Amino acid sequence: MTTKNDDPSVRFDWVRNDRTGVPEVVFCENKTVEQLSSIIAMAKKQAYPLLLTRLDAEKAAQLALADLDFEPLSRTGLVGGPAKVRFQGPVLAIVGAGTSDLPVMMEAKRSAEYLGIETTLFTDVGVAGLWRLLDAMPKISRYSVIIAVAGMEGALFSVLAGLVSAPVIAVPTSVGYGVAAGGKAALSSALSACAPGVMAVNIDNGFGAAAAAAKILALTRSEDLTQ
Structure with a gap:
């Protein structure tokens, strides 16, 4: 109609x-x-x-x-008020490489919540200090879908996907300078990731990542977001 x-x-x-x-x-x-x-x-x-x-x-x-x-x-x-929660619990993790990536992480978070998905943020766990990511892995590995947000060289995408069974939605950000300026290097890393199970959305596209996560969850949880 x-x-x-x-x-x-x-x-x-x-x-x-x-x-x-x-x-x-x-x-x-x-x-x-x-x-x-x-x-x-x-x-x-x-x-x-x-x-x-x-x-x-x-x-x-x-x-x-x-x-x-x-x-x-x-x-x-x-x-128009808060969205009805359709997917509760440890279903969607949003993992960010650095504090500079927070604006895109927050766009993904707010978009996911609009689509009825509870989210958890894991901030500042980039691979420049690999121990930060490894410390968080026991919690991150519990989630059904992971959105990974990173700029610079985007190494987080491949490293993270090699540690989890969940699909990883890579969001390259425009954080960086020199050859990394504008997010092109991070996008290339996402598209050429060595670890299988990585899919990529456009640079800085937090909403697109949340929409992809919603569709994956709707299929895997046998739920229809249109109900």
């Missing part, structure tokens, strides 16, 4: 969740405050919770919504 959009300049995919198991999310870069306000107003009419990604603090302030849950580090906003 489709719903007519009130704003003719916006063609929001209200039934994407029914079709794919992942609802449409609002990417805020290059959208005006007026366009965002229009989308939010339409969503509220239908009691449709929204996740807003790449939302900067200035736009969040201009929206002036009492029910906007804005988290500045991840640049995400939630409108």
